[in-house]
Every structure is written in structure tokens, then in C-alpha cells.
Amino acid sequence: xxxxxxxxxxxxxxxxxxxxxxxxxxxxxxxxxxxxxxxxxxxxxxxxxxxxxxxxxxxxxxxxxxxxxxxxxxxxxxxxxxxxxxxxxxxxxxxxxxxxxxxxxxxxxxxxxxxxxxxxxxxxxxxxxxxxxxxxxxxxxxxxxxxxxxxxxxxxxxxxxxxxxxxxxxxxxxxxxxxxxxxxxxxxxxxxxxxxxxxxxxxxxxxxxxxxxxxxxxxxxxxxxxxxxxxxxxxxxxxxxxxxxxxxxxxxxxxxxxxxxxxxxxxxxxxxxxxxxxxxxxxxxxxxxxxxxxxxxxxxxxxxxxxxxxxxxxxxxxxxxxxxxxxxxxxxxxxxxxxxxxxxxxxxxxxxxxxxxxxxxxxxxxxxxxxxxxxxxxxxxxxxxxxxxxxxxxxxxxxxxxxxxxxxxxxxxxxxxxxxxxxxxxxxxxxxxxxxxxxxxxxxxxxxxxxxxxxxxxxxxxxxxxxxxxxxxxxxxxxxxxxxxxxxxxxxxxx
Numbered sequence: 001x002x003x004x005x006x007x008x009x010x011x012x013x014x015x016x017x018x019x020x021x022x023x024x025x026x027x028x029x030x031x032x033x034x035x036x037x038x039x040x041x042x043x044x045x046x047x048x049x050x051x052x053x054x055x056x057x058x059x060x061x062x063x064x065x066x067x068x069x070x071x072x073x074x075x076x077x078x079x080x081x082x083x084x085x086x087x088x089x090x091x092x093x094x095x096x097x098x099x100x101x102x103x104x105x106x107x108x109x110x111x112x113x114x115x116x117x118x119x120x121x122x123x124x125x126x127x128x129x130x131x132x133x134x135x136x137x138x139x140x141x142x143x144x145x146x147x148x149x150x151x152x153x154x155x156x157x158x159x160x161x162x163x164x165x166x167x168x169x170x171x172x173x174x175x176x177x178x179x180x181x182x183x184x185x186x187x188x189x190x191x192x193x194x195x196x197x198x199x200x201x202x203x204x205x206x207x208x209x210x211x212x213x214x215x216x217x218x219x220x221x222x223x224x225x226x227x228x229x230x231x232x233x234x235x236x237x238x239x240x241x242x243x244x245x246x247x248x249x250x251x252x253x254x255x256x257x258x259x260x261x262x263x264x265x266x267x268x269x270x271x272x273x274x275x276x277x278x279x280x281x282x283x284x285x286x287x288x289x290x291x292x293x294x295x296x297x298x299x300x301x302x303x304x305x306x307x308x309x310x311x312x313x314x315x316x317x318x319x320x321x322x323x324x325x326x327x328x329x330x331x332x333x334x335x336x337x338x339x340x341x342x343x344x345x346x347x348x349x350x351x352x353x354x355x356x357x358x359x360x361x362x363x364x365x366x367x368x369x370x371x372x373x374x375x376x377x378x379x380x381x382x383x384x385x386x387x388x389x390x391x392x393x394x395x396x397x398x399x400x401x402x403x404x405x406x407x408x409x410x411x412x413x414x415x416x417x418x419x420x421x422x423x424x425x426x427x428x429x430x431x432x433x434x435x436x437x438x439x440x441x442x443x444x445x446x447x448x449x450x451x452x453x454x455x456x457x458x459x460x461x462x463x464x465x466x467x468x469x470x471x472x473x474x475x476x477x478x479x480x481x482x483x484x485x486x487x488x489x490x491x492x493x494x495x
Contacts, residue, residue: 008032008033008095008096008097008098009032009098009100010030010031010032010033010034010035010095011030012100013095013100013102014100014101015095015102015103015104015142015143015144015145016035016093016095016144018143018145019143019144019145019148020035022145022148022149023037023039023148023152026038026039026040026148028090033094033096034092034093034094034095035092035093035095035144036090036091036092037090037091037148038088038089038090038091038112039088039089039090039091040086040087040088041086041087041088041089041152041155041156042086043080043081043087043115043156044080044081044086045081045168045169045170045171045213046080046081046156046170046171046172046173047077047078047079047080047170047171047172047173047213047216047217047220048077048078048080048115048118048172048173048174048175049075049076049077049078049162049173049174049175049217049220049221050075050076050077050078050174050175050177050180050187051074051075051076051174051176051177051228052074052075052076053074054072054073054074054229055072055198072198072199072200073221073225073228073229074196074197074198075196075197075200075221075225075228076187076194076195076196077172077194077195077197077217078193078194079192079193079194079195079213079217080115081213082192082193082213083115083117085115085116085117086113086115087111087113087114087115088112089111089112089130089151089155090109090111090112091107091109091134091147091148091151092107092108092109093106093144093147094106094107103143103144104138104142104144106138107134107138107144107147109130109134110127111123111126111127111130116185117185117187117194118175119175119179119180119181119184120181120184121179121180121181121184122175122179125179126158126159129158130151130155130158133150134147134150134151137150156171156173159174159175160173160174160176161173162174162220162223162224163220165216168212168216170213170216172216172217172220174228192211192214195214195217197218197221200218200221200222200225225242226241226242226245226247227241227243228241229241229242231245231253233245233253233254233255233258234252234254234282235255235258235259235261235262236255236257236258238255240253240255244256246259246305247300248280248287248289248300248302249287249288249290249299249300249301249302250280250282250287252282252285254281259305260305262281263278263291263305263306263310264310266278267310267313267314270313270317271317272440273317274439274440274469274470275469275470276288278291278302278314289302290302290303291303291305291306291314292314292315292318319343321347322346322347323346323347323355324343324344325341325342325343325344326342326343326344326354326365327420328354328365328417328421329342329354329365329368329413330342330416330417330420331412331416331417332356332358332361332413333361333363333368333411333413334356334359334361335412336359337356337358337359337361338412338413339356339357339358341356341357341358342354342356342363343355343357345362349437352364352365352366352380352381352384353365353371353376353380362376364384366384366386366389367384367385367386367388367389368388368389369384389421390421392414392418393417393418393421396414396415396418397418435447436454436465436468437468438454438456438461438463439461439463439468439469439470440456440459440461440463440470443456443457443459445457445465452464452465452466453465453471453479464479464481466481467481
């Protein structure tokens with residue numbers, strides 16, 4: 001020992017005594033002014049994921065013969081709980097003062113052991129990050145214990161955590177693909193250590209023999225795969241992350257702006273639609289978007305894409321199709337109600353019974369008889385006699401103005417009813433029973449000869465005379481309703 005050299009008794013230092021009491025099993029050496037620890041990171045329940053190149057998978061459509069493609073997310077994972085290959089980090093603290101109350105002046109950190117299957121480039125980046133963190137902690141908090149505690153319990157926070165489960169003690173981290181180099185050992189399936197999660201959205205079932213670590217790995221990916229998978233929007237062809245997109249029940253993804261524009265444009269022409277127009281824009285798909293969020297465990301809901309006013313417009317359109325508003329007896333005849341808004345009790349074009357939305361009283365538009373709930377199940381047309389109602393309408397229309405005024409005071413509904421009841425409704429009922437109805441304007445059309453392809457002279461709508469369904473270009477050449485099962489020909493709105 002040279003003259004004037006300071007002798008530091010590290011065992012008398014208070015800071016090191018506190019650290020050593022906690023990390024005694026990790027101490028490697030204790031020299032004069034320098035102590036070294038080798039901290040082993042606990043990776044007993046860590047699952048490391050690696051994203052692979054996606055595959056384009058062809059999926060069968062809802063109808064026979066239909067199919068469409070989507071990008072299949074693929075993730076490879078390594079279960080480190082079954083591999084004794086956890087990283088180890090060496091810490092060296094330097095004490096330059098003989099005072100037992102002094103703190104370490106500096107700290108050196110080095111990764112002495114790195115998992116052999118992890119990319120080597122990740123080691124360099126992690127080491128740099130650890131040095132910056134340790135220097136900052138030591139400068140701010142000064143205690144060696146704080147540094148050791150950070151390395152032991154928070155060193156893994158450098159990696160992106162996909163998911164964690166406190167109940168089972170599992171954590172999932174992501175190793176970024178750009179960290180893997182040419183000379184890194186490729187990940188290949190080896191016993192139960194390395195597996196491939198393929199087809200995340202469709203193949204959700206796991207074998208009964210699968211261990212809890214494999215079940216958790218799939219759970220972690222099902223929960224967060226959208227953040228790491230990109231897609232190409234079928235409308236604007238831009239590439240985006242799935243997590244920021246709108247996913248339809250058919251597993252097609254769209255930009256939020258594109259799908260909102262699609263919904264807005266569809267709403268503009270919704271009054272001319274007789275069937276649900278909100279389907280996937282991909283021509284080969286056309287699956288129901290479930291825009292109103294109908295409860296179905298098998299089908300996702302797209303109701304979150306609608307604004308309140310848009311939802312109300314769709315609900316009103318759907319209601320108008322199922323219970324069309326009537327313009328003949330539009331006012332409730334009950335003097336205690338007088339509500340405006342009578343609707344037919346169903347969408348049968350030959351139906352004459354209407355119902356008040358406010359008081360729920362039912363009346364026949366032809367004979368003006370009150371129809372009670374107990375009689376709704378019977379065929380009212382068998383005993384319907386509109387002669388009295390027609391006579392009342394004719395007398396009202398021929399009456400003087402002062403007489404009409406007195407009638408309006410007594411029968412508030414008579415004026416609007418008479419104006420819309422100038423023609424004999426029984427004639428139109430007969431036409432509807434012996435002809436077919438345009439699905440758009442409800443005009444009755446009788447077919448005398450020729451094919452079933454009809455073109456309405458009132459609104460120009462093309463429809464099939466056999467099933468009444470609206471058809472579009474190329475019209476009849478692609479419409480063969482007689483070849484379909486009967487249940488598929490029923491009037492459908494939303495599933």
C-alpha cells in the first residue's frame with residue numbers, strides 16, 4: 001500500500017449494508033471501494049412473441065360458392081418458463097470515500113447472459129437502455145439498493161408488454177422483427193418451447209391437452225393482435241393498423257373515414273331500399289354489417305359506427321317497411337286521442353287495418369269499424385262493408401262549406417280521410433290481390449304474358465313478378481328465385 005492511499009472498508013458502508021441484506025445471494029465480490037452483483041432476471045412465466053410474415057388466407061363466404069381473402073395474422077412464441085435461459089445482469093458499484101455514510105459514485109452495468117434464442121441486436125439496445133436508466137436512478141436517488149431493485153424487477157420493462165395475468169403469473173412480451181438479423185438462430189418448433197399461433201381470428205379452439213402456458217399465449221394474441229397487424233382498406237387502398245380500423249362481422253377491415261362515408265352515402269338513398277343495404281362493400285362478400293347491433297353471439301356488432309341521428313333514420317326506415325304509414329286514415333278517429341301517425345299493422349299490401357301509434361286503437365280504413373285486439377286474428381275482409389264510409393265521403397265532399405265546418409268540429413279526421421278516399425279502395429285491393437306490387441312505389445302491376453321481369457311505369461323500379469324482389473343490373477339474367485329454397489324468398493330486413 002503506498003503512502004497516502006485511502007483504505008475503504010466496504011463492509012462498514014451503510015448503503016452497501018442495506019443492499020447486501022436484500023441481495024445477499026447475488027453478491028459476486030467485495031473489494032476495497034468496489035462491489036459486484038450478478039442479478040438473474042426471473043423469467044419463469046415469460047412468453048416472448050415474434051411476429052411472422054402474414055399469409056393471405058381464402059375463407060369461405062356465407063353463401064355456397066362464395067369466398068374472400070384476408071391477411072392472416074401469424075405469431076410465433078417462445079415459452080421461457082420451460083427454458084433455463086434467463087438473462088443475467090452484472091452490476092458494479094464504486095465507493096470513493098472512506099466515510100461509511102457515503103453513496104456509490106458510479107455504477108457499471110453489463111448483460112452477462114442473454115437468452116440464446118433472442119435476437120442479438122436486441123441485447124445491444126437493451127444494454128444501452130439499462131445504462132441510461134441506471135445512471136439516472138443513481139444520480140437522482142443515490143442509493144445502490146434502488147438500482148438493484150430496478151434491475152431485478154423492472155429491467156424487462158424495456159420490452160413491449162403485450163399482456164400480463166397476475167392470477168397465473170404470466171407475462172407476454174414482444175420481440176420486434178427488425179431486431180432479428182441474418183445470423184440469429186431461426187425459431188423452429190421444438191417440443192413445447194416454440195409454437196406458432198396461426199389464424200388467430202378463426203381457429204380459436206385449443207386442444208384439451210394444451211397446457212396453461214399455450215392457452216395463455218393464444219389469449220394474449222386474441223386480445224391484442226390488432227395492434228401488430230396491418231391491412232389494406234378495400235375502399236381507399238391505404239395501409240393501416242387493424243387496431244385503428246373498423247372491423248366488420250365478416251372480418252374485413254376499413255378505414256374509419258371510409259366506412260363512415262359508406263354509411264352516410266347509403267343513408268342518402270335508404271328510402272328506395274326494400275332490403276338491408278348495410279352490407280360489406282367487398283363485392284365477393286356482401287355480409288350483413290349488423291349495423292343496429294342485433295344481439296347475436298356469432299356476429300359482431302357495428303352499431304358503434306352510427307351516430308344517434310343516423311340510428312334514428314335507420315330505425316324509422318325499418319319501421320316504415322314493417323309497418324307502413326297510412327295516408328288514408330292518417331288521424332286517429334278517437335276524439336280523446338286525435339293523434340297524427342296511423343300505421344298499418346303489417347306490410348301486407350292487401351291489409352286495410354291501421355293502428356294508432358299513441359293509443360294503439362285499430363280501425364279498418366275501408367269501413368271505419370273499430371277493430372279490437374281479440375278480433376285481430378280473424379279475416380276482417382269477410383264482413384267488411386265500405387258502403388257506409390263511401391256514402392259519408394261523397395256527402396261530405398258535396399256539402400257546403402258551413403256544413404263541412406260543422407262536420408270537422410264533430411269528426412276531426414273526416415276532412416283528410418275524405419280527400420284521400422275519393423276512389424273506391426276495394427278496387428285497388430282487388431288489383432293487389434290479383435296482380436303484384438312494385439317494391440318501391442307500391443303501385444299494382446298485372447302481368448298478362450312474357451317473363452317475370454317487370455319494369456314499373458311509375459317509378460322505373462325493376463322487380464321480379466314471381467317473388468316481388470327488386471332486381472338490379474344485369475337484371476333478370478342473374479335472378480333465378482324459383483331455384484332457391486322457399487325460406488330464402490321471404491321478405492327480409494335485418495337477418
